Amino acid sequence: MTNATTDPWAVWREARPPTRLVHLDSASAGRSSYAVLEAVGDHLLLEAQVGGYVAADQAAPALDRARADLGRLLGLGAGDLAFVESATAALDVLLDVWPLPAGSRVGVPPSAWGPNVELVRRRGHLPVPLPVDGVGVLTPDLLDGALTTDPPDLVLLDLVAAHRGLVQPARELAAVARRHGVPLWVDVAQGLGHVDADTGADAVVATSRKWLTGPRGVGLVGVASGHHDRLRVPARAKHPDTGPVALLESDEAHVAGRLGLGLAAAELLAVGPEAVAARLVEVGQEVRDRVAEVPGWRVVGPDAPAAAITSVAPTAGQDPARVRAGLLAAGVLTTLCLPWRAPGEVGEHDPGSLRVSPHVDVVGDDLDALVRGLVAAAG
Structure with a gap:
């Protein structure tokens, strides 16, 4: 040391x-860095000076850069990402818009984040345990066996466990799930800014405030482009030409926090x-x-x-x-x-x-x- x-x-x-x-x-x-804190404060000041919606319009290019930078970290395109309030809010949104039948079986390893499992249950689905090795890793072979013999409708995985430092091989698991036609969602809340967060998953949920060191109150939901058309997202007259993922964002937004998140992502990319x-x-x-x-x-x-x-x-x-x-x-x-x-x-x-x-x-x-x-x- x-x-x-x-x-x-x-x-x-x-x-x-x-x-x-x-x-x-x-x-x-x-x-958070001084620069992130300043970016948040500067936008809040701008909202007070010119109005919240005018300030949001002026922030649009920076928010586009933020989506692009976050996409680089997550292996997704800028159009695959939507800002939400937290990783939990992101998972709730996914459970709302993904075409999961009522009572779907959701495969989770034993180390799964407890509140995620609770949310799956509240949404009317059934969490089912997936087999792991002696240290808690869901190996590709074990997932392949589970998806061959008794496949769930969805696999929900934490990239990094929240209660101990367990890192799952998400990219390899995503390849296995894809071969079986089972969607894989990855919670990268503890992984973004910590480990390689390019998981190859069908969908991801993330937060700003942990290892990425962005502000609190901001999160992300990401959906791979091949799944956009299957999302059950109602059209909105206010945004007639907006794609389904972008429609997941709330208009009543913490824009300052989103800018801070974007700057935190840019800082990480600059450091490496x-x-x-x-x-x-x-x-x-x-x-x-x-x-x-x-x-x-x-x-x-x-x-x-x-x-x-x-x-x-x-x-x-x-x-x-x-x-x-x-x-x-x-x-x-x-x-x-x-x-x-x-x-x-x-x-x-x-x-x-x-x-x-x-x-x-x-x-x-x-x-x-x-x-x-x-x-x-x-x-």
């Missing part, structure tokens, strides 16, 4: 406001998504190496293909909620992971774990502070 004076990623830190604490929570909300992804693999390994040596704690799923998310669980009776609160009081920000995040994998009586998710600019002093807190909590 580099220190603050030799860290080649210090420029990433310097592009952002100073933190008041050790920020190890990019999987919840990454830290591959370089960021490689660095985040290093970050995750550094974290796991450090916390694996702390008495009273264990790394959750250490053998899984992982990037920068690490979850640690107590082995000495510690209450993770109290530990998380204690760390925060000491100036270290982490996330409490309770079973609702992945109920297919985590038992309801599990006491939970702590999720540690630093970004590329983490330094040794940051992890020293985390280790001190974990040691103190273990007694």
Whole structure:
């Protein structure tokens, strides 16, 4: 682990406001740059000066660039993307407009994001478990077997699990699903800005605020061009010449947030998504190496293909909620992971774990502070 004076990623830190604490929570909300914050503020000011709709018209070219840049990251065209409010809102939109029969069977791995599974149920569909290997990976062979013997109507996959650093081979899985004629949707909320998010999926949902470090309150839905015509999107007299994906966007929009998201995507492309992804693999390994040596704690799923998310669980009776609160009081920000995040994998009586998710600019002093807190909590 580099220190603050030799860290080649210090420029990433310097592009952002100073933190008041050790920020190890990019999987919840990454830290936006000064430029992203300025872009959001400038548009809000413009709305006050010239009116919201005039300001939105003036922002149209920048929003077009944002869709194009986000499409580059997701392997989609600009016309395949629509801005929505969040990844959850994106999934809700997909479930509304995709021609799924009532009561469709939706295949999900055990590590699936719990709120996504709940939303599938609320929409009247049946989540069904898909087989995984010993560390939780849905391998192409296992998916091929499942789609051969008992295919669901849809496969819904998290590119990166939210409760631990499990990365699924989405591109290979998309090829398998395509051979079987089963649509594959990928939730890239934890993947965009973290790992390669070009999944080859039929549809994707994403958010701005995590590893991409854009503003909160903005998300994306993406539908591959070959599926546009099958979407059940009603025509709108206000937008007579607008395609079905673009019609998924709300006119009552957080345009400032969309501009911030677009700028965050442009920043990632300028730095290099591959370089960021490689660095985040290093970050995750550094974290796991450090916390694996702390008495009273264990790394959750250490053998899984992982990037920068690490979850640690107590082995000495510690209450993770109290530990998380204690760390925060000491100036270290982490996330409490309770079973609702992945109920297919985590038992309801599990006491939970702590999720540690630093970004590329983490330094040794940051992890020293985390280790001190974990040691103190273990007694």
